[in-house]
Amino acid sequence: MVRRSFTAVLEKNSTFTEAFQTEPYETAWASEARWFVRVQEMSGTGARLRATAQISPDGLFWCDEGTAALEMTGVGLSSQALREFGHWLRLRVELSGEAPKVKVTIYLALKE
Amino acid sequence: MNRRRFGLMIPAAAGAPLPAQVARPQRAAGRIPDDPRLARFNPLKRILVFDDFDEGINGWAELVSNHNGNLDDLRPVLRDMRPAQLSNCTFFDTGTHGSMSGTYALKLATRARQFHTAASIKRLTFQKPGPVQFEMYFTFKAEQTFDAPDPNWDGNFTPSERNFGEMTISNDVCMGEDGPRFICALRYRNATPEGELVQKWMYKTSLHTTTKMDRAGQTLQSVDYHVREVNDWKEIPGGRQPLCFNETSTKINWHYLRWVFDTAKQRNTELQVNDLVMDLRGIPVPSYGQGYRSLNHLLNFLLDVRANRAVRNFLFVDSAVISVDW
Structure with a gap:
């Protein structure tokens, strides 16, 4: 049997002006995960996006996973790989700078 | 059997x-x-699909509206239907519940936003017109909330049951190169936005607004993708059925559902949920008056769950079978 895999698109061309978290996503079956954050637009003086992986035992209560956050200051694609993350994943995203505004697509690529 | x-x-x-x-x-x-994995189903002569979600997502993709490459053009009602999940049915109080058999179930989860809908679609085509049957074992939940406890809680009925809105099974069928195209949709309405329990099966009385109709300016609302206007639903005669929510937001009990429709007659045939069997042959099914290209022999199956309040709603499916009589 080849290894099972699945890509979830958790945000599609979504525009944000303040901090947010992606929806909880169940990952118990997967041993590998890779976040992809695609910034399609970014505006605001000194705008910066900072995405931190979070884990949870139940989809209700969350803590940081511990890997260094992804930081992006402009349009582009960035990625982060995780292992041993347990059964739930989400991204905690913070925006900084003056009147920051971003349009993003966020993927979670999972593999057994 | x-x-x-x-x-x-x-x-x-x-x-x-x-x-x-x-x-x-x-x-x-x-x-x-x-x-034994199939002995709990009652398939027609030929099984097209047997989806055991211990084996993976099995082609239940996120529903999305038509677009031409620019996702900014996605219609609001169909732009955020959420990717399905493989869930081991873990809850905060007792840990992993597991599915009906094995570990994983397909899970559709809404956002914690009123009227948000999570929808997954399975896309097939058909070889011959005739009866088609969809069966599944499912359960449903509203996410646990931690509001101030209700001092009048009687230890039996959970307020969480009022936080589960609706779940719907539907199809999308196009008989030939230029149609006709029709959509059957059957909805279990559990509770109103006010939290009043309804617990009835419904059918829709108007067409799902297509992207083609939307671009012709025919969209009237963006909170229910199935219908032209939000109140275009009627009760199925004899369709009242309290399901087994089981007193808390973390206990899941699996239910059997069997739905038959007939593509030759372009109508529903019947819906069975546990012991309730509803004859649907007399229920009208709306059909599109205009032609649609590139849908020849379309045979799509859809599952969705719709929140009545700002609480995540979940639909879990242990396994599903699609069968036909050709």
Whole structure:
């Protein structure tokens, strides 16, 4: 049997002006995960996006996973790989700078 | 239970050697009469699909509206239907519940936003018109909330049950190159936005607004993708059915559902949910008056769950079977 895999698109061309978290996503079956954050637009003086992986035992209560956050200051694609993350994943995203505004697509690529 | 229906052709399994100590049942060559995973279903003559979600997502993709490459053009009602999940049904109080058999179930989860809908679609085409049957074992929940406890809680009925809105099964069928195209949709309305329990099966009385209709300026609302106006639903006669929510937001009980529609007659036939069987042959099914290209022999199946309040709603499916009589 080849290894099972699945890509979830958790945000599609979504525009944000303040901090947010992606929806909880169940990952118990997967041993590998890779976040992809695609910034399609970014505006605001000194705008910066900072995405931190979070884990949870139940989809209700969350803590940081511990890997260094992804930081992006402009349009582009960035990625982060995780292992041993347990059964739930989400991204905690913070925006900084003056009147920051971003349009993003966020993927979670999972593999057994 | 019609056991003759379980003569399933499984060529790979038929040729696989069994250990000597395993008693091999008497059966015709190449046929397995008693696959326990299928014995709980009642399929028609030919099984097209057997989805056991311990095996993966099985092609239940996120529903999305038509677009031309620019996702900014996605219609608001169909731009955020959420990717399905493989859930081991873990809850904060007792940990992993597991599915009906095995560990994983397909899970559709809304956002914690009123009227948000999570929808997944399975896309097939058909060989011949005629009866089509969809069966599944499902359960449903509203996410646990931690509001101030209700001082009047009686220890039996959970306020969480009022936080589960609706779930819907539907299809999308196009008979030929230019149609006709029709959509059957059957909805279990559990509770109103005010939290009043309804617990009835409904059918829709208007068409799902297509992207083509939307671009012609025919969209009237963006909170229910199934219908032209939000109140275009009627009760199925005899369709009241309290399901087993089971007193808390973390106990899941699996229910059986069997839905038959007929693509030759372009109508529903019947819906069975546990012991309730509803004759749907007299229920009107709306059909599109205009032609649609590139949908020849379309046969789509959809599952969705819709929040009545700002609380995540979940639909879990342990396994599903789609069968036909051709």
